[in-house]
Amino acid sequence: MAGHGASVIGDKMIIFGGVIPAWLKSGKKITTTLLQVNDNHVINCQDIEETRINTIFQNRWRTHNLATIVVGAESGDVTKYTSEYCGLFSKAGVQPKQKLSKFVITEDAMLPPGTPLNAMHFQIGQHVDVFGKTIDYGFEGVVTRWGFKGDGRKHHGATKFHRRPGSIGQSRKSGGPMKGRKMAGHMGSERTTMRALKILRINTKNNLIFVQGQSVPGPIGSWCYIFDTLRETK
Numbered sequence: 557m558a559g560h561g562a563s564v565i566g567d568k569m570i571i572f573g574g575v576i577p578a579w580l581k582s583g584k585k586i587t588t589t590l591l592q593v594n595d596n597h598v599i600n601c602q603d604i605e606e607t608r609i610n611t612i613f614q615n616r617w618r619t620h621n622l623a624t625i626v627v628g629a630e631s632g633d634v635t636k637y638t639s640e641y642c643g644l645f646s647k648a649g650v651q652p653k654q655k656l657s658k659f660v661i662t663e664d665a666m667l668p669p670g671t672p673l674n675a676m677h678f679q680i681g682q683h684v685d686v687f688g689k690t691i692d693y694g695f696e697g698v699v700t701r702w703g704f705k706g707d708g709r710k711h712h713g714a715t716k717f718h719r720r721p722g723s724i725g726q727s728r729k730s731g732g733p734m735k736g737r738k739m740a741g742h743m744g745s746e747r748t749t750m751r752a753l754k755i756l757r758i759n760t761k762n763n764l765i766f767v768q769g770q771s772v773p774g775p776i777g778s779w780c781y782i783f784d785t786l787r788e789t790k
Contacts, residue, residue, distance in 0.1 A: 574776040578756060578766065588756055589772045591686075591782065593629075593763040596673035597650045600626040601666045622660040627673065628653030629779075655779060675763045678782070683752040683789045688773040688780035692745035702738045748773040752787045 578588045602610060602624045611624075631651035634642060642652050648669035667673075678684060698704040698721040706719045721740070725733040733739070750771045757766040765782070774780055 574772075575770040576766075586756075586768060587770045588766045588768055589753075589770055591765040591767060591772070591780065593673065593675050593765065593782075595631050595653075596627055596629045597648060597653070598625060598667045598669050598671040598673065599628045599645060599648045599650075599653070599656065600669055603666065604663055607660075621663075623663045623666055624658050625661050625666065626656060626658050628656050630654040657781065659781075659783075674760070675758050675765050676760055678755055678758065678765060680755055680758055682755050683785040683787070684755060684767065685749055685751050685783040685785045685787070686753055686767065686772050686780055687747070687749045687783065688778060690744045690746050690748050690773045691775045693743040695741065696743040697740045698738060701740065701743045704738075752785045752789050 575587050575589055577585055579585055604621050604623050607622065607624045628645070628648075628650070630653060632654045634652060637652045644656075645652055650670060693700070697719055699706050699719045704719075704721060707714055707717045707722075721738075724737055724739065725731070750773060753767040753769060753771070755765060756768050758764070759766075772780060
C-alpha cells in the first residue's frame with residue numbers, strides 16, 4: 557500500500573499487566589506490549605471525491621487526495637442500539653459495533669464493506685504508530701505531575717511545605733507567575749501518538765500483536781488505534 561494504509565482498531569490486553577517480557581535471539585531481554593485486534597470489520601468506504609464533499613474539516617485531506625474508511629470493532633447486542641444506529645451496518649452485513657472510527661487511506665487501500673480486519677494486516681518487523689488517550693490521574697500536585705523534589709526537611713521551621721512548589725512569581729515585571737509555569741493541575745487524559753513501534757511477534761490465532769517497549773498510551777483495557785507508521789525507519 558502506498559502512503560497511508562488501511563488501519564485497525566486495537567485493544568490493549570490485560571496479560572501480566574499488559575507488558576510482558578521477551579527475549580531476542582541474542583539473548584537480550586526486552587519488554588513488549590500486547591495488543592489485541594477485536595472483531596474488526598470495514599463498515600463503509602468513501603473515495604477521494606466523496607471524501608472532499610463530505611469532509612467539513614481537515615482541509616489537508618482534500619489537498620492530499622486521500623480517501624476514508626470507517627472501521628467498527630467489538631460486536632454488540634442488537635437490542636441495546638437504536639434502529640437508526642443498526643442501519644449503519646446493513647451495507648456491511650455485520651452486527652452493530654461498539655466502536656466506530658474513521659481513518660484516512662490512499663485510494664488503492666480501499667476495501668469493500670464487510671471485509672474483516674485482523675492482525676495479519678501487519679507483518680513482523682514492521683513499524684506502526686499507536687494512538688490512544690493517556691491514563692487519567694486527575695488533579696495532581698507538582699511532585700507527581702512535574703517531578704519536583706519538594707522540601708523534605710523535617711526541621712528548620714518547615715510547616716506543611718514538604719510537597720509545595722515554592723516561589724512561583726516575582727514582584728517585578730508581571731508581578732505574578734509567568735505563562736507556562738509548572739504548577740499543580742490536571743494530569744493525563746491527553747491524546748498521544750507513539751511513533752515507529754516495532755512489531756516483534758504476531759499471534760494469528762488470537763489476533764495478538766506484540767510491539768516493542770511499554771510506551772503505548774492509555775490504561776489496560778482501553779481502546780487504541782494502530783496505523784502504518786508515517787516515520788521513515790531504517
